[in-house]
Amino acid sequence: MKGSRLLVLAMAGTLSAARPLGAAPDTPPVPSVELPPAAFHRASARRTRVRAEDLVFAAPRLPSSARHSLGPLSPREKASLQPRESGSDLRRKVPAVKVGLTRSLPQEVGFSGVPADLRPGEERPYAGGLLERGADGRLTWTASFSSAGAGGLRIHFREALWPAGGRAFVYGASGEAHGPYSFESGTRPEGFWTNTVFGEEIFLEIQFGFASEVDLAKARLAIESLVHLEHPTFASPAGSAASSLRPKSQTCFVDASCVTTAEFPSISDASKAVAQLNFVDVEGAFLCSGGLMNSTDGSFAPYLLTANHCFDNQPSATSLEAFWDYRTASCGGPFPNESLFPRTLGSTLLATGTVSDFTLVRLSQDPPDGSIFLGWTTDDVSHAGGTVIYRLSHPDGNPQFYSRHSISAIPTPVSCTDAVQGNFIYSKDIRGGTGEGSSGSPAYLGDLHVVGQELGGCGTNISDDCDVVSNSTVDGAFRVTFPAVAQWLSPSTPGPCTVGPTTLCLSGGRFRVAVAWATSSGGNGVGTAVRLTGDSGYFWFFNAANIELVVKVLNACTGFNRFWVFAGGLTNVDVVLRVEDTQTGAVRTYHNPLGTAFAPLQDTSAFACP
Secondary structure (H helix, E strand, O other), X not given: OOOOOOEEEOOOOOOOOEEEOXXXXXXXXXXXXXXXXXXXXXXXXXXXXXOHHHOOOOHHHOOHHHEEEEOOOOHHHHHHOOOOOOOOOEEEOOOOOEEEEEEEEEEEEEEEOOOOOOOOXXXXXXXXXXXXXXXXXXXXXXXXXXXXXXXXXXXXXXXXXXXXXXXXXXXXXXXXXXXXXXXXXXXXXXXXXXXXXXXXXXXXXEEEEOOOHHHXXXXXXXXXXXXXXXXXXXXXXXXOOXXXXXXXXXXXXXXXXXXXXXXXXXXXXXXXXXXXXXXXXXXXXXXXXXXXXXXXXXXOOOEEEEOOOOOOOHXXXXXXXXXXXXXXXXXXXXXXXXXHOOEEEOEEEEEEEOOOOEEEEEEOOOOOOOOEEEXXXXXXXXXXXXXXXXXXXXXXXXXXXXXXXXXXOOOOOOOOOOOOEOOEEEEEEEEEOOOOOOOOOEEEOOOOEEEEEEEEEEEOOOOOOOOOOOEEEEEEEHXXXXXXXXXXXXXXXXXXXXXXXXXXXXXXXXXXXXXXXEOOOOOEEEOEEEEXXXXXXXXXXXXXXXXXXXXXXXXXXXXXXXXXXXEEEOOOOEEEEEEEEOOOOOEEEEXXXXXXXXXXXXXXXXXXXX
16 A cells, blocks of 8 residues: 555665665665756757647537546545555655546547548547548547546546657646647557646647548557546636645645745755656555756756655656646745646656665656756765755645754654664754655755655654654655666766666676667657667667667677677667766767667777776
């Protein structure tokens, strides 16, 4: 049951294969490494919102067969939205914030092939939607989905594939719209979740343009469920959802907009580094917090740190929708309309582990221009009594709230058995507090160097987030996390190659191989690695059945005194192939430009021996 587990199987690339939460790590001492924060600025123009002229807006013309309506939640569904207690003296502050659930449609909606025989100006009901050809000859399919009482909806595509140039959008009655989504290579095995549209109804519009009859025959779509969001922060976009009244357990909370630079000089930058995380897991939809992390290679790859107990699997990472800059306009002001804030959609799971309760992902889209990528340090602060740490988070899914804490040399009044000090940092709240929804929020020093991310609260009165005497705030120590994430955050640091979902370890494990990709529609991510032999493997980007890149590293030291790198690509998207010698720290990077067929790679002087 999510939120109450004490033992988790860690995925490849973590510190351990299976270990109780809080057990001491068996890794060697971590060297002291640190990196300052940095401001991100886009290399290209900011992606604009969907414009009205981008859409056909067939919503008013939809027949009943193209409208798929789910009634109110059943008593059982309503009960499933209630938080569950863990029964432990250590309270996970998420995912008790369950904000939604998955609702199955009575029957699957979609198509396997689309007819091309409509003439300009004609329309017909087709496959649960309205198929129409505009006066200009372009073909469009539109359907509506609704769930009574929802504050927001997301559509889950079990499968999607359509011709190059085809694109999909979702929009609502209020004018909110998101997209375009392209599926030239299909979806990942777990499918695809759209952005949230706030309200009880969501419209899906798929534009096939002038696709040929042959290409339309290959188009596929399968929709079998919706994500129904029902939470105060997901109220109607027409107005504010929250009141100024707070439960007793939240009376200490501090609106981030009330914090001055006199109290926290880095408050402005810190505000641009944290996101509210909305994701889907097997038990429903949940909210957490997370923060951007800088890397030593200066790449501004959009790495985001959150907690393992928030999510620890690729389907949840794929569903991740991160809301940025979500804060009040003034101190104590009304909660703003969340639909107006920038978002990123999707991510790739890189590493996750229970030893320090961490998850690291790479976002599939860049964060807003001006975002701050947090610095970090591997210094051990877990026993540094009196050291002040700060955080911004989204307790209960609210806009950014601020808290300041003092690290405890000795946890008081208790230390939780499943969160050993050293692996975890205990602190006392000085000002503000954290709550359900704060989990995964980075904790940092005054100079925005991350030292951990929030696990939860430990104490004798953990139902009260403001009882600082009876409780401690607990963060997973970044120093313990670092060995599992170093290959991304500090790729120039020599160290053993750890096999992971996005990493190949070749030629006896000496060489670490990873791939990043980007498409013309603005999507980006990292390749999923599949090992073939000790020297070779391949990567897929969009679909496990669609191989994009094959690579091998050969030991040619005998006779040639070099290691060779060979690669072949079956793609024309932007690709960066990175091969690192974990013994020497030497790195070779190979780039294939967007729109160019991947040229065969035969680098016979790549790395020196031995």
